[in-house]
Amino acid sequence: MKGRLLLLLVLCFTAGLHTAGAQSKSKSKTPDAVSSGISGKADLVSRMAWWRDARFGMFIHWGLYAVPAGEWNGKTGYGEWIRTSAEIPLDDYDQFRTKFNPVKFDADAWVKMARDAGMKYIVITSKHHDGFCMFDTKETDFNIMTTPFKRDPMKDLAAACKKYGLKFCFYYSIMDWHHPDYLPRREWEKERTAEGADYDRYVAYMKAELKELLTSYGDIGVLWFDGEWESTWNEKHGREIYDYVKSLQPKVLVNNRVGAGRLDMEGLTKEGAFGGDFGTPEQQIPATGLPGVDWETCMTMNDHWGYNKADKAFKPTREIIRMLADIASKGGNYLLNVGPTSEGLFPKESVDRLAAIGRWMKVNSEAIYETQASPFRQLSWGRCTRKNSADKTILYLHVFDWPADGKLVLQGVLNTPEKASLLADPQRTALKTDRNEDALVIYLPKTAPDTINSVVALELQGKLDQTDPPVFATEFDMFTDSLSVNLTSDREHVEIRYTTGSQEPVAASALLTHPLTIKTTTTLSGRCFRDGKPVSGTITREFRKTDPLKAQEQERAMYPGLRYQYYEGAWDSLPDYHKLVPIADGVVPDFIFTPRNQDDNFSFVYTGFVMIPETSVWFFYTSSDDGSRLYIDDKPVVDNDGLHGSAEKQGTIALAKGYHKIRVAYFDRTGSDNLLVSVKSQTQPKQVLPKSWLFFN
């Protein structure tokens, strides 16, 4: 059977099974990876080749903000946003110029540290949001040449990158808190008039600077835009700048932050929006690979991008190395940040980590460079990267958890193994391998050569023939009355056999050919077979029958809407409302932010009833910036608390038809704000919680 095979399984415990036909699934949509401008797909493939092979780069956030080093008025939690986070007036901030003299800056030393860590490119802030230019620009005197340093460090870095074979790349912020034509002003900068500001003139300024960056420093690998989220910037600007940059250096890559379609910190591009050449998840790694999408996770080593002398919360090397493997196993790049001091030095903690990463890469870099994403959905002991050739496949097995019995089991691989060996073994001595049905077993030495990540190179004959276990397509683990269960496999020529329990299906197990309606708590195990032989591992899951919460007795008349209480304050998480007095209260039609007195530092608590239209297990979701929590009948269902960009969390609860109490708490600190409450049941698709379901009494 071609394409995705969807087997709808209906198994009445008293009756047999039958298959509802196969249906192909729509291809996942990948964002528009190129603009309407100069480049097309063919150009993209050749332009992206070095970047896709590189897998690992260094991010450098270096600027005037290194002078205060995170401290202002006795507070030490700032970073590269210090000018606006600490509300430093322009003239006071400009004073840092007189103190910026990185006499210990050594471009060769920086680039060699990146190279020796196994990094293939460097992206450095040419201009961050503060508007200070770290390069010799003729467009403004707010630049490095007007500091005591009087030298263009970008020239030195470009030369050093050329010398040591790394790609040199620029970060450039669209948002600019210094340029008189940039809008909007910071809301706290009351005295800084926007009178006469001309945003088109600011875009012209940007283009003039981009021309300097792309004509004065040799080949530039990437133009890494940022600060694109304010309302003055739009997709039209993005496409124009993308095409302009490409006209100056046709091979340069441009990230998706040149546009206006980035999905916040998730970093990928909204469907249909202009996405530059690659997506940019920030401080997070996508849960799975994203076939057909180029993406790069950027991440700090501690908690700040710019240098903060008090921030010692550096990630352990172990975590960084494993994240590098995780990202590569999903087909992404890792852009790891360093925030140098105002003297021009990398913090010692960064230097130590780069050296340790370099020691690991010296042994294992072939398992990172030029690799493709893992073919496995999940591996219990680590990650996998791979290389394909016409007649061979190499799987790099990144073993985080060394098997106590010395047996590394790789399920669902039918190829004949040619050789398995440890990258840490200079002789690459062949390890013993065996086959157990669909599984390859590799016999490992007693101790792992590397406690963080030991890599086994498994060379297989021919094109990979690998099958994952089937997938339970349903999201519901519990049900109130009955549950229909789907199992799918995207492999060709396979059939799915199952057992009602946790035992592994065998060739004689029942063939899944009918939709399953489960009416009692059931454990189901599924496995793929071909020509009577297992070709995958087994997936097992329990589906639990649960009693729905009874509906509330309706003692008083119900009216449409919700009650709300409005609070003001600066919180990093949802406050303890018992200690607060609301500033206002009243009734609203649903989860809206009016009335409120200010754009930041506020909170709403909504209370009332939700009229649940059917007895079912319900998913509730809150999508919010910043934190939120949702309760049903006083039980916590969704916890989406915390200081974060727009993010969605979910929870489930079984409810009987009728009124149930609902309470939603939300807070916003600064910046953007939003709250969306959605629902889904076993029969109703996900939807924004309808206003018509909301009542108060």
Ligand code: FHN
């Ligand atoms: O606001 C910036 C931040 O300072 C930093 O440069 C990061 C790095 O990707 N980008 C923005 C936050 O998303």
